[in-house]
Every structure is written in C-alpha cells, then in structure tokens.
Amino acid sequence: MTSSSDKVVKNAAGRYDNVDFKKAIGYKYAPIKAAYLRRDVLLFANAIGVTKDEPHFLYELHPKFAAFPTFPINLAFKQDDQDVFDFIQRTVSADVPGVPPFDPKRSVDGERGIEIIRPIPTSSKGLDLEINGSIVGVYDKGGNMILEAEHLLRDAKTDTVYAKLTNVAFGIGQGGYGGPRGPATKSYPPPERAPDAVHVFQTSPEQALLYRLCGDYNPIHADDEFAKAGGFKGAFMQGLGTWNIAAHGILREAGGSDPARFRSFKARFANIVYPGDALETRMWKVGTNDGVDEFIFQTIVQSDGRIALSNGFATINQASPLKSSL
Numbered sequence: 001m002t003s004s005s006d007k008v009v010k011n012a013a014g015r016y017d018n019v020d021f022k023k024a025i026g027y028k029y030a031p032i033k034a035a036y037l038r039r040d041v042l043l044f045a046n047a048i049g050v051t052k053d054e055p056h057f058l059y060e061l062h063p064k065f066a067a068f069p070t071f072p073i074n075l076a077f078k079q080d081d082q083d084v085f086d087f088i089q090r091t092v093s094a095d096v097p098g099v100p101p102f103d104p105k106r107s108v109d110g111e112r113g114i115e116i117i118r119p120i121p122t123s124s125k126g127l128d129l130e131i132n133g134s135i136v137g138v139y140d141k142g143g144n145m146i147l148e149a150e151h152l153l154r155d156a157k158t159d160t161v162y163a164k165l166t167n168v169a170f171g172i173g174q175g176g177y178g179g180p181r182g183p184a185t186k187s188y189p190p191p192e193r194a195p196d197a198v199h200v201f202q203t204s205p206e207q208a209l210l211y212r213l214c215g216d217y218n219p220i221h222a223d224d225e226f227a228k229a230g231g232f233k234g235a236f237m238q239g240l241g242t243w244n245i246a247a248h249g250i251l252r253e254a255g256g257s258d259p260a261r262f263r264s265f266k267a268r269f270a271n272i273v274y275p276g277d278a279l280e281t282r283m284w285k286v287g288t289n290d291g292v293d294e295f296i297f298q299t300i301v302q303s304d305g306r307i308a309l310s311n312g313f314a315t316i317n318q319a320s321p322l323k324s325s326l
Helices: 038-047 071-078 207-214 224-229 239-255
Strands: 032-034 107-116 129-141 144-155 160-171 197-202 262-269 278-289 292-301 307-317
Touching: 032 071, 038 071, 038 207, 038 239, 071 107, 071 129, 071 144, 071 160, 071 239, 107 239, 197 239, 207 239, 239 262, 239 278, 239 292, 239 307, 262 292, 278 307
Parallel strands: none
Antiparallel strands: 032 129, 107 160, 107 262, 129 144, 144 160, 197 278, 262 307, 278 292, 292 307
C-alpha cells in the first residue's frame, strides 16, 4: 500500500511533488486471489478458436486434457468470481509510490507476454492461487507514462510458480513529469521472406461476446453505443482476444497443438479488430536455442491488411522423437 509520504500530487504550479522513481521499481501490488473451474478452461479454449481436432483442450474426459497455456492471462480480471462483475471498477489499480497516479481511463494496453514455468492446472481445486505483481519500470516518454509490470501465478500453499505474465501499459498524455525515458525496446521485425507458416481464423460477429465470458467484461467490447461514445464504429474485439487467437495459431502450426511445447509468447497491440474480421497470423522461424525454436510473428486483418499484433515473438519446444504429451 502507498503511504501518504510516498504519494505524488500536483502542486499549485501544476507540477508534481515528491517524485522519486526509485521507490516505484520493485513495488509489489497486493496479491490477487484467483480460482477457476474446468468449465472455465473449456470456455477459454472455445473462445480463442480451438478446433475439434484438438480435443485435449475441449473435452474434460480426454486422457490428455489440458488448459491452453495462455489461460492465466485473464485471471487478474476474473480473480475468483464465477459471475460477471464491474470491469471498470475492478481495473482501477493502486497508486504506485514515487510516480504520478496512473489514470486507467486514459490508458491502453501496450504489450502482453507470458512465460510458462509449469503446466497450467486444469482447475484451481486444492490450490490457493495468487497473482503476485510488481513494477519493473516506469518511464516518461513522448508525453506518455509507460508502466512495465510482471506478475507470477503462484500457489501460496506450496510456493509453486506456474507462469510469469508481463505487461506494458501506456498512460496517454500522462507523461511530462521529468521521468526517465527508459531503455530502448527490443524489436522483432518480420524477415523479408515468405512466412514459414500461416494461421487464419475467421472471427464471428459474436466473438467478443464469447471471449468476454473468460473475464474481460469491459462494456466497450459488448455495447455498440458505449464504444461509439469513445469514437469507435462499434464494439470491438478484446486485444487479449486477438492475442490469444494468435497464440493458438502459433501452437497449432509450430507446436502441433501440444501444450508441453509452449514456452513463451509476447506481442504488441497495434490496431483494434472488429468481430467478423478474419485474422491472419504469419510466423517465421528465426532460430533454435537448446532445443527451443524461436519465432517472429505478426497478425493482420485480412480484409485491409492492417496490423493487429506487431513485434510478436514466441518460443516453442522442439518435438521429442521419443515423447509427446499428446
């Protein structure tokens, strides 16, 4: 919790007092309790486009039933609820000490990533799952505040960590307070050659309405009038919906739909996607490191070629000639 001595406020001259970026780095958010059922795992797989020929993600009695590896990405939203909730109220975060307050109403999700440490449980039964978040960096760049954080999905009973989740949020127009610009971000431009594999997914007009049941209940993805008030032509796809559809495409095309081969995945949100758009994820194998294949990928909207996800990078374990989880 932020103490009154750490809180950054504007003075009469409109400048921030008490700015100290060193206080922000390593700041730990309050733990978030998370719980889910096998039904949530099944719903998530359906919402991201998993198909009938991947029954281990879609049928709880399959001998190799598994959670799709990116399932934890929504748990900070869903937490331990089994009903709908006020998404906007829930996403108001605590102030970070030493830096100006972050206004969620003027912020956008910039990038998301996940690294799988252990196979994701198919339910939280018998576990005391927590999401433990901390600040990695806070930067002042181009008039915007950039906040980098990482979160661990952890069983508090055993201290077992299942996944590391990373995110970069952009506070639009919230910079200009004299903070550091931060390090240059690593770039993953697509190679100038044909992709090694392509995955196409045709979203339905109801795609965002289905995906929101996984815990992303922002009304801007369900209510056309709400979205139009924000300057959009109507309700649009969740960025993480597109992100997870691409993750499924990568694992299907590059990893044989085997969850044990999924190591890491990250991408930057570039443009919004509307329900009914066809998404094309292009992937290029760019290297192999200790039995792990490395891929750069990009997701575009087929109808007009606009880039939905950029700076994509994923790692997939190579298939073992002797063993597979399927």
